[in-house]
Amino acid sequence: MKLASLLLAGMLALSPHIHAANDAADPLESARWGDMRKEFFGDQTVVFDTRVEVTAPLTAENPMNVPVAVNAAALPDVREVVVFADFNPIVRILEFTPGAAEASLAFRIKLQQSSPVRAAARTGDGVWHVGGTWVTTTGGGCTVPSTGSASPEWQSRLNEVNGRMWSRQGQGERVRLRIIHPMDTGLAPSVPAFHIESLVLADEKTELMTIRTFEPVSENPLFTIDLAPGTDPARIRVTGRDNNGNRINAWVTR
Amino acid sequence: MGDAMMRHLRTLAAVSLMLVTALIAAADFDYGLSPRQVAEDTWVVVGRNEDFSFENGGNIVNSAFIVTSEGVVVIDSGPSRRFGEQLRAAIARITDQPILRVLNTHHHPDHFLGNQAFPAASLAALAGTIEGIRRDGESFNENMYRLAGDWMLGTEVTVPGQDIEPGPLTVGEHRLELLALDGHTGTDLAVFDRTTGVLFAGDLLFHDRAPTTPHANIPRWLASIAVLEALPVKVLVPGHGAPTTGSEPISQTRNWLEWLQQTIRSGAESGLDLTEMLDRPLPADEARLAVSAAEYRRSLSHLYPAAEQQALEHGAAGHAH
Ligand SMILES: [Zn+2]
Numbered sequence: 416m417k418l419a420s421l422l423l424a425g426m427l428a429l430s431p432h433i434h435a436a437n438d439a440a441d442p443l444e445s446a447r448w449g450d451m452r453k454e455f456f457g458d459q460t461v462v463f464d465t466r467v468e469v470t471a472p473l474t475a476e477n478p479m480n481v482p483v484a485v486n487a488a489a490l491p492d493v494r495e496v497v498v499f500a501d502f503n504p505i506v507r508i509l510e511f512t513p514g515a516a517e518a519s520l521a522f523r524i525k526l527q528q529s530s531p532v533r534a535a536a537r538t539g540d541g542v543w544h545v546g547g548t549w550v551t552t553t554g555g556g557c558t559v560p561s562t563g564s565a566s567p568e569w570q571s572r573l574n575e576v577n578g579r580m581w582s583r584q585g586q587g588e589r590v591r592l593r594i595i596h597p598m599d600t601g602l603a604p605s606v607p608a609f610h611i612e613s614l615v616l617a618d619e620k621t622e623l624m625t626i627r628t629f630e631p632v633s634e635n636p637l638f639t640i641d642l643a644p645g646t647d648p649a650r651i652r653v654t655g656r657d658n659n660g661n662r663i664n665a666w667v668t669r
Numbered sequence: 670m671g672d673a674m675m676r677h678l679r680t681l682a683a684v685s686l687m688l689v690t691a692l693i694a695a696a697d698f699d700y701g702l703s704p705r706q707v708a709e710d711t712w713v714v715v716g717r718n719e720d721f722s723f724e725n726g727g728n729i730v731n732s733a734f735i736v737t738s739e740g741v742v743v744i745d746s747g748p749s750r751r752f753g754e755q756l757r758a759a760i761a762r763i764t765d766q767p768i769l770r771v772l773n774t775h776h777h778p779d780h781f782l783g784n785q786a787f788p789a790a791s792l793a794a795l796a797g798t799i800e801g802i803r804r805d806g807e808s809f810n811e812n813m814y815r816l817a818g819d820w821m822l823g824t825e826v827t828v829p830g831q832d833i834e835p836g837p838l839t840v841g842e843h844r845l846e847l848l849a850l851d852g853h854t855g856t857d858l859a860v861f862d863r864t865t866g867v868l869f870a871g872d873l874l875f876h877d878r879a880p881t882t883p884h885a886n887i888p889r890w891l892a893s894i895a896v897l898e899a900l901p902v903k904v905l906v907p908g909h910g911a912p913t914t915g916s917e918p919i920s921q922t923r924n925w926l927e928w929l930q931q932t933i934r935s936g937a938e939s940g941l942d943l944t945e946m947l948d949r950p951l952p953a954d955e956a957r958l959a960v961s962a963a964e965y966r967r968s969l970s971h972l973y974p975a976a977e978q979q980a981l982e983h984g985a986a987g988h989a990h
Pocket residue numbers: 775777853872881
């Protein structure tokens with residue numbers, strides 16, 4: 416048993432997630448947090464804040480399609496939210512700007528290896544509030560070509576939008592939409608990066624949400640957006656484009 | 670300190686402990702297979718109702734064999750070369766009849782990766798299963814190394830050379846019926862021994878353990894269960910879980926699948942996100958089965974995206990002009 420406890424101690428010490436006090440500020444104790452902070456926030460004010468909730472499975476069954484929900488609606492005056500994964504080869508996943516929508520968004524991502532998945536919400540006072548969670552995975556999600564890139568079928572349906580709205584019983588509307596797109600990362604051999612870059616949701620009067628997406632968002636992206644109570648659009652227009660200039664333009668109705 | 674951090678530490682500690690335990694337990698890689706007689710000439714090596722692990726080396730599956738005057742018929746060869754070898758040794762302790770046939774019920778790794786230990790000419794399966802082993806065998810084998818570690822050493826995918834036709838098959842004094850069904854995977858073989866009344870259901874039936882669904886088609890699976898239910902069964906040998914003279918594997922597997930299908934449909938139809946579905950507690954009946962929470966989450970990952978897609982495509986949307 417002496418050998419066993421030595422081995423156990425050794426494994427814990429070698430783990431990248433257990434660090435001495437020098438990195439204690441990060442609740443997820445990621446060796447990459449220092450780099451993340453520099454890359455995303457420079458010298459702006461950053462606080463860890465449990466009001467920014469990131470929900471994802473502790474263990475991801477499918478590294479190509481890891482469900483993630485970000486909810487920063489408990490914070491006042493959210494201007495912008497950035498989502499990233501410390502250990503992904505492409506760390507930046509997406510950014511969104513809530514207009515008349517709540518500061519929450521659910522989507523699916525590709526993970527190359529186990530990593531913290533974090534969301535940072537910038538409030539009106541310029542402070543970034545960071546929340547996150549660890550997702551464990553066998554990995555490989557970023558270097559596999561999309562199924563779309565292997566079959567010609569998607570080409571005729573590229574940027575097609577399927578969407579639907581649900582009433583959340585007096586709490587505003589829920590919008591879910593899925594867009595046909597391979598979302599290739601450019602990291603699979605001889606498959607160039609090909610991904611949606613921007614999406615804008617709007618009703619007849621106002622902008623509801625702007626989403627900027629990057630390579631780690633899963634193939635055929637699916638988004639769940641909750642509108643604030645009182646916004647009650649009969650239909651929502653979705654516009655956007657990918658990095659090759661192909662346009663997205665569709666209406667989502669009830 | 671967040672909850673997430675604590676959960677992560679706990680997982681890490683658990684994983685480390687598992688590795689250490691595995692190092693100690695696996696020193697001799699002995700699965701401890703001890704065949705249990707369930708009817709005349711009929712034996713089952715019963716696996717544990719667990720997930721694959723470094724600790725159990727993949728021994729979570731049932732293998733069975735029928736000793737006849739013409740030779741031994743083996744149903745499913747287990748998760749690794751070592752398992753196959755130890756199964757063969759266990760058979761040799763019971764009979765000196767030669768191995769006549771090894772049938773793989775379907776192409777999941779725990780049902781065919783022991784093939785290597787048996788004579789190549791004895792290996793047989795339905796055509797769809799052979800095709801599945803050819804297509805997915807290598808990646809399943811790699812994945813088993815990740816899940817069960819050194820227990821898998823030396824295991825190579827061995828594709829059955831003989832494709833079998835469904836229908837009656839008499840071996841010695843045993844009148845077998847080979848049933849070509851589907852739903853757990855694209856091709857599922859069940860073997861009914863009319864002489865003893867033993868049904869070898871493969872993974873079409875689970876007992877006291879939540880069913881797995883990585884290649885499932887639930888409506889087809891339920892139809893296959895109805896076919897099995899109509900047979901005059903005396904002893905039921907599920908793919909996972911204890912053999913029984915009762916019918917619990919039928920009701921448990923059917924109830925789980927119906928509940929899962931209904932949960933997934935109504936979740937997608939009411940606009941719930943996958944993260945919200947993952948969070949839901951299981952009803953008491955379902956929670957009682959081994960590995961239920963983990964299988965529920967895995968099943969959502971396999972089946973929810975298609976249900977979401979269907980719910981969205983039925984919603985009104987399209988290109989604006
Ligand atoms: Zn199976």
